[in-house]
Amino acid sequence: xxxxxxxxxxxxxxxxxxxxxxxxxxxxxxxxxxxxxxxxxxxxxxxxxxxxxxxxxxxxxxxxxxxxxxxxxxxxxxxxxxxxxxxxxxxxxxxxxxxxxxxxxxxxxxxxxxxxxxxxxxxxxxxxxxxxxxxxxxxxxxxxxxxxxxxxxxxxxxxxxxxxxxxxxxxxxxxxxxxxxxxxxxxxxxxxxxxxxxxxxxxxxxxxxxxxxxxxxxxxxxxxxxxxxxxxxxxxxxxxxxxxxxxxxxxxxxxxxxxxxxxxxxxxxxxxxxxxxxxxxxxxxxxxxxxxxxxxxxxxxxxxxxxxxxxxxxxxxxxxxxxxxxxxxxxxxxxxxxxxxxxxxxxxxxxxxxxxxxxxxxxxxxxxxxxxxxxxxxxxxxxxxxxxxxxxxxxxxxxxxxxxxxxxxxxxxxxxxxxxxx
Amino acid sequence: xxxxxxxxxxxxxxxxxxxxxxxxxxxxxxxxxxxxxxxxxxxxxxxxxxxxxxxxxxxxxxxxxxxxxxxxxxxxxxxxxxxxxxxxxxxxxxxxxxxxxxxxxxxxxxxxxxxxxxxxxxxxxxxxxxxxxxxxxxxxxxxxxxxxxxxxxxxxxxxxxxxxxxxxxxxxxxxxxxxxxxxxxxxxxxxxxxxxxxxxxxxxxxxxxxxxxxxxxxxxxxxxxxxxxxxxxxxxxxxxxxxxxxxxxxxxxxxxxxxxxxxxxxxxxxxxxxxxxxxxxxxxxxxxxxxxxxxxxxxxxxxxxxxxxxxxxxxxxxxxxxxxxxxxxxxxxxxxxxxxxxxxxxxxxxxxxxxxxxxxxxxxxxxxxxxxxxxxxxxxxxxxxxxxxxxxxxxxxxxxxxxxxxxxxxxxxxxxxxxxxx
Numbered sequence: 126x127x128x129x130x131x132x133x134x135x136x137x138x139x140x141x142x143x144x145x146x147x148x149x150x151x152x153x154x155x156x157x158x159x160x161x162x163x164x165x166x167x168x169x170x171x172x173x174x175x176x177x178x179x180x181x182x183x184x185x186x187x188x189x190x191x192x193x194x195x196x197x198x199x200x201x202x203x204x205x206x207x208x209x210x211x212x213x214x215x216x217x218x219x220x221x222x223x224x225x226x227x228x229x230x231x232x233x234x235x236x237x238x239x240x241x242x243x244x245x246x247x248x249x250x251x252x253x254x255x256x257x258x259x260x261x262x263x264x265x266x267x268x269x270x271x272x273x274x275x276x277x278x279x280x281x282x283x284x285x286x287x288x289x290x291x292x293x294x295x296x297x298x299x300x301x302x303x304x305x306x307x308x309x310x311x312x313x314x315x316x317x318x319x320x321x322x323x324x325x326x327x328x329x330x331x332x333x334x335x336x337x338x339x340x341x342x343x344x345x346x347x348x349x350x351x352x353x354x355x356x357x358x359x360x361x362x363x364x365x366x367x368x369x370x371x372x373x374x375x376x377x378x379x380x381x382x383x384x385x386x387x388x389x390x391x392x393x394x395x396x397x398x399x400x401x402x403x404x405x406x407x408x409x410x411x412x413x414x415x416x417x418x419x420x421x422x423x424x425x426x427x428x429x430x431x432x433x434x435x436x437x438x439x440x441x442x443x444x445x446x447x448x449x450x451x452x453x454x455x456x457x458x459x460x461x462x463x464x465x466x467x468x469x470x471x472x473x474x475x476x477x478x479x480x481x482x483x484x485x486x487x488x489x490x491x492x493x494x495x496x497x498x499x500x501x502x503x504x505x506x507x508x509x510x511x512x513x514x515x516x517x518x519x520x521x522x523x524x525x526x527x528x529x530x531x532x533x534x535x536x537x538x539x540x541x542x543x544x545x546x547x
Numbered sequence: 548x549x550x551x552x553x554x555x556x557x558x559x560x561x562x563x564x565x566x567x568x569x570x571x572x573x574x575x576x577x578x579x580x581x582x583x584x585x586x587x588x589x590x591x592x593x594x595x596x597x598x599x600x601x602x603x604x605x606x607x608x609x610x611x612x613x614x615x616x617x618x619x620x621x622x623x624x625x626x627x628x629x630x631x632x633x634x635x636x637x638x639x640x641x642x643x644x645x646x647x648x649x650x651x652x653x654x655x656x657x658x659x660x661x662x663x664x665x666x667x668x669x670x671x672x673x674x675x676x677x678x679x680x681x682x683x684x685x686x687x688x689x690x691x692x693x694x695x696x697x698x699x700x701x702x703x704x705x706x707x708x709x710x711x712x713x714x715x716x717x718x719x720x721x722x723x724x725x726x727x728x729x730x731x732x733x734x735x736x737x738x739x740x741x742x743x744x745x746x747x748x749x750x751x752x753x754x755x756x757x758x759x760x761x762x763x764x765x766x767x768x769x770x771x772x773x774x775x776x777x778x779x780x781x782x783x784x785x786x787x788x789x790x791x792x793x794x795x796x797x798x799x800x801x802x803x804x805x806x807x808x809x810x811x812x813x814x815x816x817x818x819x820x821x822x823x824x825x826x827x828x829x830x831x832x833x834x835x836x837x838x839x840x841x842x843x844x845x846x847x848x849x850x851x852x853x854x855x856x857x858x859x860x861x862x863x864x865x866x867x868x869x870x871x872x873x874x875x876x877x878x879x880x881x882x883x884x885x886x887x888x889x890x891x892x893x894x895x896x897x898x899x900x901x902x903x904x905x906x907x908x909x910x911x912x913x914x915x916x917x918x919x920x921x922x923x924x925x926x927x928x929x930x931x932x933x934x935x936x937x938x939x940x941x942x943x944x945x946x947x948x949x950x951x952x953x954x955x956x957x958x959x960x961x962x963x964x965x966x967x968x969x
Binding site for chain 2: 188189190191192193195196197198199202225228229232233390392393394395396400420423424425426427430433434436437438440441443444445446447448450451487489490492493494495496499500503504505507508529530533536537540541544
């Protein structure tokens with residue numbers, strides 16, 4: 126069965142897009158499906174094609190905590206709300222919380238998410254059933270307890286020795302929570318094990334001043350230099366937040382080829398520190414991706430909204446309306462992300478993975494059409510996403526997602542149960 | 548004909564809302580319509596009621612320029628893009644540009660807009676036909692040409708002497724563009740004429756450093772003190788932007804009862820200056836409202852998105868996650884705005900104007916339901932607006948707005964004509 130998307134706007138012209146299996150096989154005018162095969166024709170009049178977005182840092186299951194804590198200091202937010210809730214989470218909660226996150230992400234244009242949370246198997250079941258792509262962390266967080274750390278490393282190795290198969294859209298990688306919550310023995314081991322197994326690494330880095338101060342106090346080094354001293358850093362590392370960095374930190378990150386993930390909504394909402402310095406990364410050729418972070422500190426998962434926020438924050442903070450221009454912003458949320466995670470998507474060209482959105486050009490903010498990307502980013506593209514194709518499958522069609530009602534009902538039920546159990 | 552909204556969620560419970568004429572006459576359980584009158588019953592299962600939003604500073608017709616200029620310095624933005632486009636605008640452009648803005652605003656929850664632009668009659672025709680509430684400025688902008696200023700004052704007086712009637716949802720007030728584009732003779736006259744006719748005043752104030760520097764150079768005073776020396780300031784003044792203010796400016800604004808309108812998206816996108824100081828306003832009891840500004844510098848008109856941005860900017864800039872908390876943010880965009888413009892709306896109570904939204908509780912970001920306002924503001928409420936009631940009339944029903952297709956087609960046509968005429 127092939128899919129022929131008829132007459133979608135692409136780079137300003139009406140184009141047909143032919144999909145076979147999980148690939149785009151042709152883009153052009155008046156295409157026909159392959160001879161002798163069933164081809165479904167999807168009329169795309171009034172729809173524009175755009176790559177799916179990549180959310181490079183999320184804690185998906187935290188959708189269940191959405192709206193649980195507003196306007197709180199970080200310490201109160203963590204200690205009085207988030208940690209007590211997390212202590213009660215079951216695999217069922219994580220499954221349905223992740224399904225809800227996927228529903229929100231698909232509805233607003235995200236087709237791939239890198240997820241760090243506490244139960245990779247529950248997350249992976251949800252990911253497989255969502256239809257979108259997930260890169261799921263096996264994350265080590267030990268509270269600096271060496272016994273716990275050693276046990277986690279053994280469990281982690283056993284997990285990857287018997288890696289379960291959740292289908293082609295779900296892959297696993299490694300994570301350390303942070304330099305302050307993961308023992309140095311595990312940080313060193315993750316670098317070694319990751320490279321041995323060709324697994325990328327994910328970590329929260331330089332998110333708060335507390336992290337910098339305590340790392341310097343305990344190690345005499347900044348978190349960046351400390352991680353490097355443990356052999357952690359490399360081109361396979363995704364470092365989320367990256368707010369409290371100096372020039373030497375940026376230089377070393379560039380030298381090691383680390384990719385940064387900027388989370389503007391979460392950083393601003395929690396008042397985590399200075400603005401991420403996109404210019405410092407760009408000058409050094411460091412790749413910047415974008416993330417939503419979890420729903421307790423954002424609280425949406427609409428990455429188009431966070432693209433706008435990222436651009437506005439750079440322009441405001443650095444007094445420069447030309448900073449983080451549209452083409453770079455779109456690259457950060459699309460092609461650079463797809464390249465970093467190696468899913469073969471990011472461009473709508475023959476041979477590429479068939480991952481794209483069809484955007485309703487009559488939605489609020491989409492008229493007039495002086496520039497599709499400007500409208501999507503600056504005028505509310507998340508609400509304009511009509512259809513999503515992910516790895517060759519239509520996982521949302523005219524805003525309908527299979528199973529959405531059950532996901533909403535279960536997530537609402539479990540969130541209420543968590544609230545009652547506090 | 549009465550309207551009975553059956554079982555909408557309101558403050559956490561299912562409530563019926565009975566509307567007669569332009570008023571809410573009852574809110575409660577199991578209400579019935581008045582005897583002997585036709586009553587339409589609207590099933591609100593799965594919908595929550597929320598006040599309409601107030602966009603207190605917009606240039607609606609600039610929707611036609613949406614996406615025309617991204618990532619430019621202010622001077623290039625104005626001189627190479629915006630002013631040449633504005634020089635070509637016709638009344639037809641302004642009519643359809645304003646209709647498009649109204650479409651976008653209604654779709655995302657805004658029920659009242661204060662609009663400053665160049666053709667109040669074209670704007671008013673569009674406002675009347677949109678169904679939402681508009682407060683339309685008769686704006687004086689003379690480029691500091693005294694002859695032009697005198698002619699404008701005569702025309703302005705003639706306009707209000709023979710005030711056209713555009714129905715109950717459309718009212719007019721006065722505006723000066725700014726201290727640098729409106730002669731002091733007109734600034735003084737506006738204060739006098741406004742108070743004589745009981746018309747409020749609207750002005751751009753302290754938006755850029757250029758404005759402050761040039762005002763000090765020419766008058767020896769800050770824009771706030773200069774306006775006060777001309778008798779302009781009072782509780783009937785809406786001052787938009789208000790970025791470059793010192794403590795003495797804030798004190799004087801508080802003493803005069805001036806209301807401020809914060810436009811976070813525009814200010815950040817154009818890198819206009821420091822963040823608006825909400826805390827300085829709040830400590831002095833100054834009312835802060837919210838605005839989107841025009842679509843060339845935002846580019847959306849979704850005020851829920853800008854509520855989030857306003858809160859995030861305060862928290863980030865002032866390193867305080869408790870700043871501009873949810874209740875104050877909601878008040879700024881709803882009840883304080885409705886009070887300031889005197890339309891009798893802002894609360895869903897008997898006797899109040901029937902202006903409210905019905906929000907789809909299954910939309911992305913609206914689950915779980917730990918807090919409706921948190922979800923609406925922080926998780927994308929604009930996309931969840933299902934139905935809008937404005938002055939007792941249903942002007943959007945299940946996201947359908949009468950005449951929307953014609954508005955989109957005309958706005959697209961005219962925007963393309965403008966682009967071609969450059």
